Amino acid sequence: MREKRPVWFCITVGLLLCSAGYAAYGLHGYDTERFWLSVVLLFVSAVLFLISFFLFSKRNIRFIATLNDELAAAEHETMYSLPVPTVILDDSGLILWYNLLFGRDILENDDVFGLRIGEVLDLDLPTLLETGSGSVHYCDKQYEISVTTCTRNDRNLHLLCFTDVTDYAALQDTFLNTRPTVMLLVIDNYEDVLQNAKESEKATVFVAIEQMLERFMAPTTGVLRKLSSDRFVAVVEEQHLQQMIRGKFRILDDARTITVGERYAITLSIGVGHGASTLEESEAFAKQALDMALGRGGDQVALKTENGYKFFGGVSKGVEKKSRAKTRIIANAMQELIHTCDRVMIMGHRYGDLDSIGSAIGLAGAILQSGKPAHVVVDRQTTLAGVLIDRMEAEDIHLTIDVPTALTQMTEQTLLIVVDTHSKDFVESVDLYQNARQVVVIDHHRKIVNFIDNAVIFYHEPYASSAAELVTELLQHFRNTEHLNPAYADVLLAGIMLDTKNFVMRTGVRTFEAAAYLRKMGADTIAVRQFFSSSIETYQHRAHLVSQAELYHHCAIAVADEVFNDIKLVAPQAADELLGIRSVAASFVLYSLNGEVNISARFMGSMNVQVVMEKLGGGGHQTMAATQIPDITVAEAKQQLLQVLAEEFAQPEQSK
Incomplete structure (x- = not known):
């Protein structure tokens, strides 16, 4: 708007002069002397205006030029004397200019023109220019950096201002360290x-x-x-x-x-x-x-x-609890829940084994004695405990249902009991768990992070040998369990024998007391032993896996080079057998199945294989654990296992 004012001023003056000229022309026919006097005055006024206009413009331009020079000098002096260290760089980090404080406080009066900023300070320049801010520690001082970028002649110039925040950083460190x-x-x-x-x-x-x-x-x-x-x-x-x-x-x-x-x-x-x-x-x-x-x-x-x-x-095995008060309280609370529900569904973990299915069947038998319908939810195609189910059906006891049937029978009053796992991800059916309004958990594995956190009763005892042992102790406090079919005692004893490796691993006083109670209920040890028998093909596969084992720091590692029908059963058995080899303290068996690599781990000593498997996404017990790793080859999984083992064996050296 200011640039248009001189133009309008000139137009206004021109109109006034034209008006005066027209008035003077009107006097031409009436009074010649006055006409010429008006013409002379008009001419003098025009000349004086033009002279004044041109002199004013030159003076104005001279003033502006002087002012620009003074401002440029003031700007340069201000930039040079800024109260914070300042430097100008190009895109490559070349130092083009810096002020007094940057040269004194950071460069310590060295001349660095023509050098890269990376040769002076440890800066990640690309990240700094991208984010527009950053920080640097230099000479016991902490600086916050702000970046301003401008473009001149298709060239980017970056102004970096360094603010000393050493005192604030020290105050922040003090605050954080004393939290x-x-x-x-x-x-x-x-x-x-x-x-x-x-x-x-x-x-x-x-x-x-x-x-x-x-x-x-x-x-x-x-x-x-x-x-x-x-x-x-x-x-x-x-x-x-x-x-x-x-x-x-x-x-x-x-x-x-x-x-x-x-x-x-x-x-x-x-x-x-x-x-x-x-x-x-x-x-x-x-x-x-x-x-x-x-x-x-x-x-x-x-x-x-x-x-x-x-x-x-977490290197100790844990001390067995001698008090049974908690077991009695849990049993009474469970019976109250069972009494108020319309039916009970029991499920274990995926690929249910003798302990998972055995404890579920034993608990279902006790619940049936109380007059409530009870079902064991299991996938007959993937379970490893088919022999237990066959034994119960031979006794005309039909307890198992598949997942789709269980989902259709689930109501708001249905009680879901999860045995032999406390992980949301490892249950037989995640959908069944999510649809259940009331959940009870009975498990003996060491607790993992992603556990079932909405359970009405969470009966978790990591000292116990097996879920079957926990269920057996609960049955002793259930009403009307004195006349259970001995087949229930057989499957419970099979679960204990599986997880204790025939009463060798993780056995305590209460383990033998539970086994004695099952024997009193009529458990047949010969019939139970037959649950563990295998075919000649299974034995050959197991022997082949054992023969392929390699030793690494007293750890036997075997990789299955082929996949056969009973691989999920053979792999843990091979891991158990590898512990019988002299100088082998831990065993790991790897195999690929259904797009994921499975690892069965066993240990007999002070090492915690649960921690090893936990680092690979699994879990279990100190002496018995496993994991499943998706989207990976067996060779890659073996390399990850070796890396974790190397870290585990290096820890004692680091702590010394």
């Missing part, structure tokens, strides 16, 4: 371990435990308080928690050095509520983490964050 975290510490099976100890031994253990915890907290600024004889709560700062994580919580090893009667070792479980926004949330995280640690067998640390769990330790 409090709640830790809950529990002595595993404290009362059971000390039940038969002498009073002097108890006193010695009390003192040793408290001294151990005091040493654990001594390097920190945290606080430790005793909640009960076996429970403690601690609050530590983030910086000290990170030291514990780097040390892999050595207190777990210290706890195992405390023994009771030179036989039982004390173990410790810790739940850590990390990354919470408040102390209340941290305590809630710590409780969830402690439940997870205890559900995985104890003797470990579970660290709960918003993104999941991290685990440390």
